[in-house]
Amino acid sequence: MCYTVIKKDTFWGVLVKKCDYCGSEISYFDQYCNDECQLHANKYYELVERFGKLFSVINMICVFGIPIGLFIFSFSREVGLVLSVGSCAVLGIMLLLLPFPTESMIKKYKIQNAVKRTRIFGIMLLGLGLLIAIFAVIFVK
Numbered sequence: 623m624c625y626t627v628i629k630k631d632t633f634w635g636v637l638v639k640k641c642d643y644c645g646s647e648i649s650y651f652d653q654y655c656n657d658e659c660q661l662h663a664n665k666y667y668e669l670v671e672r673f674g675k676l677f678s679v680i681n682m683i684c685v686f687g688i689p690i691g692l693f694i695f696s697f698s699r700e701v702g703l704v705l706s707v708g709s710c711a712v713l714g715i716m717l718l719l720l721p722f723p724t725e726s727m728i729k730k731y732k733i734q735n736a737v738k739r740t741r742i743f744g745i746m747l748l749g750l751g752l753l754i755a756i757f758a759v760i761f762v763k
């Protein structure tokens with residue numbers, strides 16, 4: 623599999639390239655700014671290779687589970703609540719443990735920043751799950 627994304631920008635008419643991991647400007651012939659960035663990037667790609675499939679399956683189930691849970695909520699509160707809050711929680715925790723951004727995010731933000739954004743999204747999902755649970759406890763009796 624080839625994950626290498628070569629992004630070229632022009633700065634004062636001179637071609638510059640950004641490190642695939644941290645996004646710092648680097649010379650046109652390099653891919654990473656140093657060995658450390660390359661090591662981090664390799665670790666990330668290994669993780670994707672090992673858990674990528676598991677990630678997509680859980681991701682798909684939870685992305686459908688949240689709206690379906692909210693829909694079921696209107697006629698079966700317990701089932702709907704467990705499904706929607708459970709999906710938020712599982713997806714949120716997974717995004718913290720396996721923060722795999724989309725390819726377009728990696729292209730745009732580079733690995734380090736895209737991973738950070740994905741983790742923040744995971745925390746937001748956990749917050750959303752908590753909000754749904756609080757809402758259900760307070761307003762629906």
Ligand SMILES: [Zn+2]
Pocket residue numbers: 641642643644645646654655656659
């Ligand atoms: Zn770098």
